[in-house]
Amino acid sequence: MSAPDLFVRLPSGKSPLIPVPSRTYHTPMTRPPWPYDREFKCHRCGNCCRGDGYVDMTESDIARAAQVLAMTRQEFLLAYCQYGSDGYILRDQEDEEQSCIFLTNDDGLAGCRIHEAKPEQCATFPFGWRPRNVMQFCEGMRAVARLPKPARSSMTPKK
Numbered sequence: 001m002s003a004p005d006l007f008v009r010l011p012s013g014k015s016p017l018i019p020v021p022s023r024t025y026h027t028p029m030t031r032p033p034w035p036y037d038r039e040f041k042c043h044r045c046g047n048c049c050r051g052d053g054y055v056d057m058t059e060s061d062i063a064r065a066a067q068v069l070a071m072t073r074q075e076f077l078l079a080y081c082q083y084g085s086d087g088y089i090l091r092d093q094e095d096e097e098q099s100c101i102f103l104t105n106d107d108g109l110a111g112c113r114i115h116e117a118k119p120e121q122c123a124t125f126p127f128g129w130r131p132r133n134v135m136q137f138c139e140g141m142r143a144v145a146r147l148p149k150p151a152r153s154s155m156t157p158k159k
């Protein structure tokens with residue numbers, strides 16, 4: 001792991017370097033205090049809902065999502081999940097960006113079809129956990145750090 005993976009610069013005037021928690025999508029993490037949290041606002045860029053990575057679905061996640069969609073557990077699993085190495089995960093849409101099956105495009109802003117029953121993994125990002133490359137893709141985190149938008153920026157508004 002290289003230093004740039006582990007450290008990010010704070011906005012000027014604050015202490016120089018702080019460690020960014022290292023976490024894979026499967027490693028539980030005790031969240032250390034992070035000064036960015038107070039200022040963070042989600043920009044709905046959708047970058048956490050696209051690309052590499054996947055959403056683990058606990059039994060509780062499955063039950064809540066199925067209820068919101070008025071489906072049985074079995075119907076929900078067949079329509080939206082696949083079996084990963086450790087259990088059920090959400091499928092992606094069949095697009096080039098590997099979008100989450102529930103990601104919507106609300107005139108260029110990311111939305112979630114099961115927002116009221118969001119899986120725990122999604123609901124706790126980025127405060128409860130975050131991958132170590134979060135500053136590469138999260139527009140909200142980068143704004144707090146006074147960094148320009150990430151390379152893959154907001155979703156394209158529909159025409």
Ligand code: SF4
Nearest residue numbers: 042043046048138140
């Ligand atoms: S990547 Fe960050 S700013 Fe973008 S939608 Fe996810 S939480 Fe919000």
